[in-house]
Amino acid sequence: MTAWRIPTFDDVKAARKRIEGIAHVTPVLTSRTADAQVGAQLFFKAENLQRGGAFKFRGAYNSIAALDASTRAGGVVAFSSGNHAQALAYAAKLLNIHSTIVMPNDAPDMKVAATKGYGADVVFYDRYTEDREAISRRVAVARGATLIPPYDYPDVIAGQGTAVLELFESVGELDLLVTPLGGGGLLSGSALAARALSPGCKVIGVEPEAGNDGQQSLDKGEIVRIPVPKSIADGALVTHVGEHNFPIMQANVDDIVTVSDAQLVATMRFFAERMKIIVEPTGCLAAAAILHGVIACSGRRVGIVLSGGNVDLATFAALIGER
Numbered sequence: 001m002t003a004w005r006i007p008t009f010d011d012v013k014a015a016r017k018r019i020e021g022i023a024h025v026t027p028v029l030t031s032r033t034a035d036a037q038v039g040a041q042l043f044f045k046a047e048n049l050q051r052g053g054a055f056k057f058r059g060a061y062n063s064i065a066a067l068d069a070s071t072r073a074g075g076v077v078a079f080s081s082g083n084h085a086q087a088l089a090y091a092a093k094l095l096n097i098h099s100t101i102v103m104p105n106d107a108p109d110m111k112v113a114a115t116k117g118y119g120a121d122v123v124f125y126d127r128y129t130e131d132r133e134a135i136s137r138r139v140a141v142a143r144g145a146t147l148i149p150p151y152d153y154p155d156v157i158a159g160q161g162t163a164v165l166e167l168f169e170s171v172g173e174l175d176l177l178v179t180p181l182g183g184g185g186l187l188s189g190s191a192l193a194a195r196a197l198s199p200g201c202k203v204i205g206v207e208p209e210a211g212n213d214g215q216q217s218l219d220k221g222e223i224v225r226i227p228v229p230k231s232i233a234d235g236a237l238v239t240h241v242g243e244h245n246f247p248i249m250q251a252n253v254d255d256i257v258t259v260s261d262a263q264l265v266a267t268m269r270f271f272a273e274r275m276k277i278i279v280e281p282t283g284c285l286a287a288a289a290i291l292h293g294v295i296a297c298s299g300r301r302v303g304i305v306l307s308g309g310n311v312d313l314a315t316f317a318a319l320i321g322e323r
């Protein structure tokens with residue numbers, strides 16, 4: 001385990017060196033239709049086109065690559081049924097080490113198969129009666145492996161910050177940067193990059209309406225815990241932001257707003273129809289807030305992170321089919 005410390009922009013730069021030539025430098029997309037709709041200049045960082053289909057590959061790969069050789073040889077453990085687990089399994093495979101993923105026994109078959117396909121060992125637990133973090137810690141100790149949490153971990157935060165580092169390098173300074181917010185790995189890493197590379201840029205996180213724990217936390221000045229929220233944004237269903245993430249957010253994030261599931265669906269449809277890309281519900285959080293006027297941005301240069309594209313086609317079709 002890395003010692004408890006708050007990462008800085010230097011860590012983001014170190015992460016970029018580690019992932020260079022391995023993670024994709026994803027494209028920055030633009031849309032005249034979207035620009036005209038909101039009267040601003042929008043730059044979409046397309047992490048739905050990242051390896052593994054989400055920005056999580058950046059933090060996962062960076063975290064393994066940063067371990068010293070003997071620690072790394074013990075392998076890694078993650079708890080998640082989502083993009084972090086798949087990213088970690090994929091990164092472990094590329095770095096030739098063993099991975100164990102602790103997943104709920106009702107995880108979708110497709111996700112289990114994809115994770116096993118990357119060579120990971122899958123350990124199941126009952127999400128209603130068992131504590132996944134406790135199980136993961138036990139597995140890590142028993143196997144001499146390192147637990148890599150999905151967001152509350154310095155090298156994960158630093159790795160996630162590399163997407164926005166690339167965005168500023170390709171488009172220059174911005175007035176506004178908007179990212180999805182779950183546990184805060186993406187938002188806090190992005191905020192570090194924004195502060196360093198575009199000091200005047202406002203940074204805003206977007207949560208699902210049903211789970212605005214991050215917004216409540218910034219308002220209250222301490223981490224607020226909520227019951228597990230219900231939303232189609234399955235990558236942002238956390239009960240609280242991370243302890244490493246929150247101080248970075250307090251220092252560098254200007255605001256947190258929320259969007260509804262209906263706004264996420266309309267945004268998924270917009271991307272499919274107009275920009276010909278598949279963005280998963282959670283990946284639409286930031287764009288939904290801009291395209292629906294939740295964040296005023298008229299006349300501004302705005303960076304928007306499309307965080308992922310992992311949604312099975314049947315779910316995607318069912319969601320965008322509803323009118």
Ligand SMILES: *Cc1c(COP(=O)(O)O)cnc(C)c1O
Nearest residue numbers: 083182183184185186235307308
């Ligand atoms: C994990 C995830 C998020 C939320 O990221 P955090 O670092 O937990 O805030 C957003 N979008 C997608 C696609 C994700 O997989």
